[in-house]
Structures are given as C-alpha cells and as structure tokens.
Amino acid sequence: MTNLSKAIDALKAFRDERDWAQFHDSKNLALALSIEAAELNELFLWSKNPELPLEKQHRLKEELADILAYALLLADKNGLDPVEIVLDKIQLNTEKYPIEKSKGSANKYTEL
Amino acid sequence: MTNLSKAIDALKAFRDERDWAQFHDSKNLALALSIEAAELNELFLWSKNPELPLEKQHRLKEELADILAYALLLADKNGLDPVEIVLDKIQLNTEKYPIEKSKGSANKYTEL
Amino acid sequence: MTNLSKAIDALKAFRDERDWAQFHDSKNLALALSIEAAELNELFLWSKNPELPLEKQHRLKEELADILAYALLLADKNGLDPVEIVLDKIQLNTEKYPIEKSKGSANKYTEL
Amino acid sequence: MTNLSKAIDALKAFRDERDWAQFHDSKNLALALSIEAAELNELFLWSKNPELPLEKQHRLKEELADILAYALLLADKNGLDPVEIVLDKIQLNTEKYPIEKSKGSANKYTEL
Numbered sequence: 001m002t003n004l005s006k007a008i009d010a011l012k013a014f015r016d017e018r019d020w021a022q023f024h025d026s027k028n029l030a031l032a033l034s035i036e037a038a039e040l041n042e043l044f045l046w047s048k049n050p051e052l053p054l055e056k057q058h059r060l061k062e063e064l065a066d067i068l069a070y071a072l073l074l075a076d077k078n079g080l081d082p083v084e085i086v087l088d089k090i091q092l093n094t095e096k097y098p099i100e101k102s103k104g105s106a107n108k109y110t111e112l
Numbered sequence: 113m114t115n116l117s118k119a120i121d122a123l124k125a126f127r128d129e130r131d132w133a134q135f136h137d138s139k140n141l142a143l144a145l146s147i148e149a150a151e152l153n154e155l156f157l158w159s160k161n162p163e164l165p166l167e168k169q170h171r172l173k174e175e176l177a178d179i180l181a182y183a184l185l186l187a188d189k190n191g192l193d194p195v196e197i198v199l200d201k202i203q204l205n206t207e208k209y210p211i212e213k214s215k216g217s218a219n220k221y222t223e224l
Numbered sequence: 225m226t227n228l229s230k231a232i233d234a235l236k237a238f239r240d241e242r243d244w245a246q247f248h249d250s251k252n253l254a255l256a257l258s259i260e261a262a263e264l265n266e267l268f269l270w271s272k273n274p275e276l277p278l279e280k281q282h283r284l285k286e287e288l289a290d291i292l293a294y295a296l297l298l299a300d301k302n303g304l305d306p307v308e309i310v311l312d313k314i315q316l317n318t319e320k321y322p323i324e325k326s327k328g329s330a331n332k333y334t335e336l
Numbered sequence: 337m338t339n340l341s342k343a344i345d346a347l348k349a350f351r352d353e354r355d356w357a358q359f360h361d362s363k364n365l366a367l368a369l370s371i372e373a374a375e376l377n378e379l380f381l382w383s384k385n386p387e388l389p390l391e392k393q394h395r396l397k398e399e400l401a402d403i404l405a406y407a408l409l410l411a412d413k414n415g416l417d418p419v420e421i422v423l424d425k426i427q428l429n430t431e432k433y434p435i436e437k438s439k440g441s442a443n444k445y446t447e448l
Contacts (some may be wrong), residue, residue, distance in 0.1 A: 256429060
C-alpha cells in the first residue's frame with residue numbers, strides 16, 4: 001500500500017496550482033462528492049448483475065477515485081484524519097451492532 | 113497518519129464477524145455510499161453558511177467515516193488500491209485541466 | 225386523478241404560513257430533493273427483492289411525496305409547468321431513443 | 337395546467353413501445369431518480385449564485401422533467417396517486433411542524 005498522505009498532498013497541490021481552494025467550501029465539497037457517488041451508481045443502473053463487467057471496471061476506478069478525492073479534501077479542510085475517523089466509527093458501530101444480534105441479518109443494518 | 117491498511121483490515125473484520133459480506137455486492141455498496149453522501153449533505157441543507165458549526169462537526173466526522181468505509185470496501189472488493197487510484201486520477205485530471213486554462217476558473221470544473 | 229394545481233397551491237400555502245420561502249432558493253431545493261431521493265433508495269438497500277414488502281409501502285409513499293413536493297416547488301420557483309416539461313422531455317427522448325434501435329435494450333438507456 | 341394523467345399515460349406509452357418495463361423494477365426506478373437528482377444538483381455546483389443563469393435554464397427543465405418522469409412511473413408501479421400522496425404528506429407535516437413553532441426557522445426543518 002502506498003502512502004495515504006502522499007495522495008492527500010498530491011490532491012492539495014493539484015488544487016492549489018489551479019487556485020481552486022476558493023471553490024472548495026465544505027458544502028460544495030460534500031455536494032461534489034454526492035454527484036460523483038451518483039455517477040458511480042449509474043454504472044450499475046438497469047443491470048441485473050450487481051457486479052460490473054470488465055469493460056466498465058476502468059469507470060469504477062475513476063468514479064471511486066473522485067469520491068475518495070473529495071472525501072480526503074473534505075476531511076483535510078475540517079482537520080480530520082481519514083484513517084482515525086474510520087477506526088473511531090468502527091468502534092461506535094461495534095457497540096451499535098453487537099455480533100450476536102447482527103450476525104447474518106440486514107435488519108437495522110440500513111441505519112449504519 | 114496511521115496506516116490505511118489497518119483501517120481496511122478492521123472494516124473487513126467488522127463485516128466478517130457479522131457475516132455481512134453476503135450483502136456487500138458492488139451495486140449495494142455503491143448505493144450505501146451514495147446514501148451516506150446524502151446524509152453528509154443534509155448537514156449543510158438550508159444553511160447560509162457553507163461551513164459547519166462546531167456542534168455539528170461530530171456528525172461530519174461520522175458521515176465522512178461511513179463514506180470512506182464503503183469506498184474502501186468497494187475498492188477492496190474490486191481489487192483496487194485506494195491510494196493508487198487517486199494518484200492515477202490526479203494524473204488524468206492534470207491532462208484534462210491544464211493549469212494555464214483552469215487557473216481560478218470553475219468552468220468545466222463541474223465535469224471533474 | 226385529483227388536480228395537480230391543488231397540490232402546488234397547498235405546498236406553497238404550507239411554505240408561506242411558516243415563512244420558509246427564504247430558505248427555498250433553487251440550489252437548496254435541488255439539494256433537499258436529492259436527500260429525499262436517497263431516503264427513498266435506502267428502503268431498497270441490502271434487499272434482494274427489488275420491490276418493497278407491504279410494511280414498507282407507507283414509507284415509499286412518504287418519501288415519494290417529499291420528492292414530488294420539492295420537484296413541484298422547484299418547478300414553480302423557475303416558472304416551469306411540471307406536466308409540460310415532462311411532455312417536452314418525452315418528445316426529446318423519442319428522437320434520442322428511436323423505437324427500432326431501443327426496443328428491449330438497456331444500452332445507452334442509462335443516459336436517459 | 338395541462339392534465340397530469342396525460343403525462344403519465346405518455347410516459348407509459350414511451351416505455352412500452354421500447355419494451356422497457358422489464359428494467360423498471362422499483363429499486364432501479366428509485367436509483368434512476370436519484371441519479372437524475374444528482375445531475376440536477378450538478379447545475380448548481382461550485383457556483384456562488386443559488387439560482388441558475390438563463391443559459392442553464394433549459395438543463396434545469398430537462399433534469400427536473402427526468403426526475404418527475406421517474407417519480408410518476410414509480411408511483412404508478414406502486415399504485416399511488418401522485419397528487420393524493422403529496423396532499424397526505426402536507427397533512428402529516430402540518431402536524432409535525434406547527435406554524436407557531438416553525439415560523440421562520442430552519443431548525444428541525446432538515447428532517448422534513
């Protein structure tokens with residue numbers, strides 16, 4: 001695994017070379033992220049197969065990269081460490097979804 | 113920065129302890145991600161301030177963590193390295209948005 | 225079918241009695257609509273059945289109503305007649321998706 | 337106002353001429369709706385103006401038409417009358433947001 005900080009630094013350099021930080025308030029970053037999430041979902045629309053055919057894998061890769069990019073920029077703007085917040089959330093979910101009650105069931109899982 | 117692999121491993125352990133991999137096809141993971149993205153956006157809805165007040169920061173942290181979690185699980189399921197795909201996308205965008213043409217302008221930026 | 229104008233008038237009366245028009249700029253109405261769309265999608269998340277069980281039908285009804293409400297308010301704010309714009313779009317799509325090329329195929333359909 | 341039933345009939349005729357009902361399960365219709373909602377939101381992304389310039393109004397018209405089209409098809413598939421469900425929801429919200437407590441305030445409004 002290459003280093004996550006390297007990706008964050010590259011994203012910020014890309015942004016700053018274009019003077020785009022002025023557009024990147026948190027509300028717009030969140031909106032951009034959800035638009036990319038919709039483009040990701042579009043790859044699966046109307047298909048009976050919940051996995052992508054090989055010829056669409058490069059689009060999955062690109063849409064997922066856009067989502068991660070905006071998530072990392074939004075975390076950075078709000079002083080959050082992406083890895084720490086994921087680990088903290090797993091901790092919360094461990095309490096919320098005890099293994100014995102959650103095993104094999106999608107009930108309440110939608111509220112994750 | 114703590115290690116990203118550690119977060120991915122923790123996410124997969126959490127999932128497997130609950131036998132939830134059966135629900136995690138790529139289409140549903142993408143859908144789950146976009147639902148979390150909407151919950152993130154809801155924090156900013158109706159507000160005139162594009163940044164969050166302090167008392168909502170913990171919710172930003174949690175929604176962003178959920179988004180990252182699903183993005184990491186979806187990348188893992190499709191054999192993608194999260195850091196590599198972000199770096200590759202920056203490469204693509206560097207060609208698509210040359211500095212001299214993009215500087216300070218949000219034009220065409222929406223197609224990022 | 226009861227009258228659509230009656231619903232639009234009721235939505236505007238509800239809004240104005242609460243002095244909420246001040247929050248209803250087009251950007252926020254569009255954002256609110258997409259958040260309700262995500263809540264609608266959440267009803268289907270993780271399920272293997274693409275139709276809803278009876279006990280979730282009332283939630284479909286409510287989420288769809290919220291979506292329609294924001295769509296009608298956004299149309300009204302921008303001087304658009306909801307029925308006319310749907311009929312105009314069908315006209316456009318009739319040219320874009322000729323029957324002989326589109327019949328039974330979901331190809332390119334995602335770009336509808 | 338032209339008649340809503342006319343739009344619904346035209347949507348179903350368009351769908352049936354192309355034999356597309358086979359793709360229109362409720363889960364995919366809901367997903368399609370949320371993707372169109374994201375395309376609507378994209379019109380507002382990065383802009384400081386929450387209203388659209390004249391040259392983007394035709395796109396608002398088209399995206400809103402797509403959203404309404406999927407909402408009407410989804411209502412029809414689930415035996416719901418679009419006007420009735422909006423009127424019923426206004427009734428519910430009237431109880432949930434009493435005028436005296438809600439006037440001029442966006443508090444809790446996000447939970448509409």
